Amino acid sequence: MPLLRRLCVGVLLAAAGCAARPQVQATPLARDFAVQPWNWGDLPGQRLLSEHYEIFTTSRSSEVLRYLPGFLEAAHANYLRLTGLGDVPARRRMGVYMMASREQWVDLTRSALGPRAELFLAIQAGGYCYDGVCVFWDSGGVGAWSVAAHEGMHQFCSARLRDRLPMWLEEGLATLAEGFQMNGPAVAFTPDRNSGRFGDLRNAIIQGWWVPLPQLLAMDGGDAVQDSRPGKATGYYGQVWALAVLLSGEPELRARRDRLLGDAEAGRLGEAMGLAPQSLAALRRAGRAYNRAVSTRLFRHYVADDLAAFEQQYRAFARRLAKLP
Secondary structure, X not given: OOOOOOOEEOOOOOXXXXXXXXXXXXXXXXXXXXEEEEEEOOEEEEEEEOOOEEEEEOOOOHHHHHHHHHHHHHHHHHHHXXXXXXXXXXXXXXXXXXXXXXHHHHHHHHHHHXXXXXXXXXXOOOEEEEOOEEEEEOOOOHHHHHHHHHHHHHHHHHHHOOOOOOHHXXXXXXXXHHXXXXXXXXXXXXXXXXXXXXXXXXXXXXXXXXXXXHHHHHOOHHHHHOOOOHHHHHHHHHHHHHHHHHHHHOHHHHHHHHHHHHHHHHOOHHHHOOOOHHHHHHHHHOOOHHHHHHHHHHHHHHOOOOHHHHHHHHHHHHHHHOOOO
């Protein structure tokens, strides 16, 4: 499926209903980037340099070589809109690898991550972001671009924020970043119109897989994928997408969410939770335990202290978003 047809997309694309979406104004993809030769082992490739990105690719796809830098720059502008953060000069370009095949992606991941690679090699859709670098493979369709938009939000947060966000917010923002429409060499991002996450949310509600808010807040993507039922696993992403749409759309909630993001950028989350700097640093070093330790505390501090009352509002909103009675 060529990328540059007009499409409504998201990770785990659900095409039903896309044609009925109203047209949104698209922004032309920038073409002002430098091209340099680059080799990965014996494989010839290219290094593409745009304002915010340094892209290494072995792909020979004309769409990747002509449009990927512009797409990532458009995604970066979308991240600023979604987070409400101001644009600041980049200290350095963010690194992105787009390999021509999954086999090359596997080899690169093994060589870069060593024993840690096995966790990432279980990924079947597009790629990942690790230590501020995104690593993808060109799957030949829109899915890789949607994954790039999602993982790029994680990369953006890593580059811009002094404190780590709770995953209910960071994964929520990443799912907001996935939805877009292409119209020729132009893109329009549609955070509240993401057909893949719309389907995930509906399934979570209809199948009885809804995760109660206190449990959802403490989860991360690793918790979600442990379930052997793919639909239940992706329901987590449908729910954090719905939560992110709610928090970004209702003005008072948007203001509370933006205060959390601003404090994360300034490195004030430990202060908000009453944690000494050394205690917060120890939690960061604990890996996934950091999210379990801070996620509910940050939600209560910034968004709503009464989780039961908020969940009623959230459930009702999610049903409306999923077009369910």
